Amino acid sequence: MTDLPEPAWSISEPDLPSIFAKHAAPLDALAAGKVPALVLRQAFPQSACQRLVAKLITDELLFDPHQPVPAKFAEQAVPEGYFREGREGDGEKVWQTATSGAKKRIDIGSSLGYRGSNREAFFAHADQTRRLFRTLFAPNEDPVELLYATLTALSRNKRAVTAYEADGRTYGPAIIRAHYGGYEYAPHFDSVRLREKRVDYAVHEFDHQFAGVLVLQNTQLDDRTAQCVLHRCLWEPDIDPHLRKGTFHQYAAEHDIDHVQVVLEPGDLYFFNTRAIHEVPGVAGDLPRIVVATFIGYSADRDEIFVWS
DSSP states (O other): OOOOOOOOOOOBOSSHHHHHHHOSSHHHHHHTTSSSEEEETTSSOHHHHHHHHHHHHHTTSSOOTTSOOOHHHHHHOOOTTEEOOTTOTTOOEESSOOOOTTOEEEEESOOHHHHTTSHHHHHHHHHHHHHHHHHHSOTTOOHHHHHHHHHHHHHSSOEEEEOBOTTSOBOOSOEEEEEETTOOEEEEOOOTTTTSOOTTSGGGGOSEEEEEEEEEEOOEETTEEOOEEEEEEEOOGGGHHHHHHTOHHHHHHHTTOOEEEEOOOTTOEEEEETTEEEEEOOOOOSSOEEEEEEEEEEOTTOSEEEEEO
């Protein structure tokens, strides 16, 4: 008897009923790598995306790319490929060439990957983020609330909550990231357990880590836009040398690893397993790519889903 070919590895979309028609337990399918991404098309109105981006610039939380860059944003920019392990303090890991020139990532929020090596400083910053986010969004136009509600619905019987520690300290609920000048993410994976090794944080305890991303604005150059590419390859230690050397594409071709491009418009919301190798090629258009992003801790045997930035 001949083995049947594996079904196509394709995203599940465009809304909750369609996703549930394909997967009785969508988040379990995501955890197992059976589906590359769960996509909710136009989950947030494009007009609301535009209003929020305009407010962020007016409030000087982001800058207008057509104007000179204020000095404070040059100081705040996060280098490409940057993350820290454990409690290394100022020690850093760079998975690709450091950012220079027009390439800038500006975070509005508290990144555990960027700030988590100092627990006290991270939680103090997260307190500031929560206060800011309580006043940032217009009534009935809260993208973070939408993301949590959608995640809860996808789980069927769990509740998405902002991640917290046993002592009551709480993480940032989400982060807004703006990517200027063709800022890109080379092939990589994300994991507080396997990559950053943050054993002293509660989010380390979950079996799986996902990302939830809502696109507020995309960048375009000619007919190209910046879009995420997901590879059908869950991280294992033997893949690390290829990620560090920048040879993952060659490795993927040699091993016939499938991939999908998740093409998104402003207002689209998607979830994916961050252990899958993924990338966002840079597109140096006039406008920055701006997203509301979260990381998500998921275990099938836990009633709560932890969400953080």
